[in-house]
Amino acid sequence: MNTRIVHIASNTFREAVRDRVLYNLIAFAVLLSGAAILVGQISIEIEKLVVINLGLTAVSLFGVVIAIFIGIGLVSKEIEKRTLYTVLSRPVRRWEFIVGKFFGLAGTLVVNTFFMAIGVFGALLYVAHKFQAPDSWVLVALYFIILQFFMICSLALLFSSFSSPLLSAVFAFSLFVIGSFSDDLRGFAQMATGATRWLVTGVSYLLPNFSALNVIGSVAHGQPVAGQLIAYNTAYSLLYSAMVLSGAILIFQRRNLK
Amino acid sequence: MSHTRQVTLAASLLLGACLLGSAFFLSLAEQVPANAGDPDVIYLRSPRLIKRLSLGYDGLLADIYWTRVVQYFGARHAAHASHYRQLAPLLAITTTLDPHLVVAYQFGANFLSPEPPYGAGMADDAVKLVEFGIQNNPDEWKLYYELGFIYYVDMKDYRRAAEAFARGSQIPNAHPLLKVMAAQMAQHAGDTQMGRALWTTTYQTSEDKQIRANALAHLRALRVADDVTALEDLVAQYGQKTGQLPKNLADMVAAHLLQGIPLDPTGRPYKLTLSGRIEVEAPDDIPFLEKGAPPGYKPPPPKNLESLAR
Numbered sequence: 001m002n003t004r005i006v007h008i009a010s011n012t013f014r015e016a017v018r019d020r021v022l023y024n025l026i027a028f029a030v031l032l033s034g035a036a037i038l039v040g041q042i043s044i045e046i047e048k049l050v051v052i053n054l055g056l057t058a059v060s061l062f063g064v065v066i067a068i069f070i071g072i073g074l075v076s077k078e079i080e081k082r083t084l085y086t087v088l089s090r091p092v093r094r095w096e097f098i099v100g101k102f103f104g105l106a107g108t109l110v111v112n113t114f115f116m117a118i119g120v121f122g123a124l125l126y127v128a129h130k131f132q133a134p135d136s137w138v139l140v141a142l143y144f145i146i147l148q149f150f151m152i153c154s155l156a157l158l159f160s161s162f163s164s165p166l167l168s169a170v171f172a173f174s175l176f177v178i179g180s181f182s183d184d185l186r187g188f189a190q191m192a193t194g195a196t197r198w199l200v201t202g203v204s205y206l207l208p209n210f211s212a213l214n215v216i217g218s219v220a221h222g223q224p225v226a227g228q229l230i231a232y233n234t235a236y237s238l239l240y241s242a243m244v245l246s247g248a249i250l251i252f253q254r255r256n257l258k
Numbered sequence: 259m260s261h262t263r264q265v266t267l268a269a270s271l272l273l274g275a276c277l278l279g280s281a282f283f284l285s286l287a288e289q290v291p292a293n294a295g296d297p298d299v300i301y302l303r304s305p306r307l308i309k310r311l312s313l314g315y316d317g318l319l320a321d322i323y324w325t326r327v328v329q330y331f332g333a334r335h336a337a338h339a340s341h342y343r344q345l346a347p348l349l350a351i352t353t354t355l356d357p358h359l360v361v362a363y364q365f366g367a368n369f370l371s372p373e374p375p376y377g378a379g380m381a382d383d384a385v386k387l388v389e390f391g392i393q394n395n396p397d398e399w400k401l402y403y404e405l406g407f408i409y410y411v412d413m414k415d416y417r418r419a420a421e422a423f424a425r426g427s428q429i430p431n432a433h434p435l436l437k438v439m440a441a442q443m444a445q446h447a448g449d450t451q452m453g454r455a456l457w458t459t460t461y462q463t464s465e466d467k468q469i470r471a472n473a474l475a476h477l478r479a480l481r482v483a484d485d486v487t488a489l490e491d492l493v494a495q496y497g498q499k500t501g502q503l504p505k506n507l508a509d510m511v512a513a514h515l516l517q518g519i520p521l522d523p524t525g526r527p528y529k530l531t532l533s534g535r536i537e538v539e540a541p542d543d544i545p546f547l548e549k550g551a552p553p554g555y556k557p558p559p560p561k562n563l564e565s566l567a568r
Contacts, residue, residue, distance in 0.1 A: 039321075043321070043324060043325040044365055046321050049321055052317075053318040057318040180313040180314045217316055217358075220317050221358045
């Protein structure tokens, strides 16, 4: 990889760590250990399910919040603090800046998810006393969550490249919510006719689809995830993230920074 | 003492004092009777709407709703509530959010189906719930077993019970006793032998301590039912032989109808009443009694929630 991208990515990662982003791990640990200990006393026979459902939901939601709230400031904050001019006055291209920022944020989230995954498996061991073969599907769910982060990082960067942090946060969060309803949008397209059908179908492909990446419910029951789904989801997420990132580059490339 | 240290000390004292003060007033506020009317309300009733609002995190929400079911049933049960209006809707939300949450069908049906004080007395809703579970988990033989159980124990519909056991026996990896139960249902429907077979299967197929303890409690109640039937037959024989009822069980031992004073499952001797009925000495210690309790006896609510599970 281009060394300039690597430098920007590592600086973005360092900045996130300095911003104490990884402190969310403490809240995560408290949440998960509390649930692991308490749920058995207030409910019946769902200790393991809760640990997996709560653990993976928390990994996903914490990551989404981090991706949105850091991602929206990645470009605009640099412009506001005028540090962007220092960077771009060096032999760094604008697209390298965007791509570097993306990898930095994505890396932060991968590291964060790695530590949270250790927490999930630790809590699982605590409640079940041993690992079973179906528990390995939790790793697939975690992988899908990381793919989801890539898409959200790219969306947050896209909005950050032309909008204010507040509006970027609103846009990114709205797309996260809409992306969770994408199956309903497809359903609506199938019911519509004529031009509406084409329009809604086009919009449903343009908007992110997060529902396909959510296998938390099934892995909690130890149900396997098809190899094809893993391959298709990987290809979809990477291509979608690349598409959105290209859009961010296009906008940022033409943006007047004077 | 430096100024910084003074401020630190004062702030720490203030923090501690305010914490204690706020906790004190909160505890006082909690003692004031609430004027909130009947809290037995679900604001969002549509399972589909709740599933959509979950943004894909429906598994966790199902766990939360399941915990709510357990708490709702437990709280109303402890309060000797006369109705459980929200139990079926809460279970519908839980199982729509996570249709594979088998425990919600099994325990949920056990909360819904039995007559009070052991359950909500809503056997029709329990059947609907378990049928929904079977629709979503057709390979889960325990759900067919549960369905047969409801038909047999709570609805006394032996034909449907036999059908449910027969359907379940066709599932791969089903417990072999399902086939036996389906076959025996025609011959032994309604007698304690069948009930014993059901509870024995529950005991053998569950690893949960509470479920096994509950099955044992039912088996003990069935043993009492058999003992009482047999002893009352002997009392009748004594009456035919001597022209009068025995005064106590010792009379029957003296008449060589019994080898000794029989004991109930708690180790206490059975009692013979003046009217010739056989009763246990402490019915509160033998839950689920169908025979052997004094006339008009109302059993107390079970001591803990899990003991209701079959």
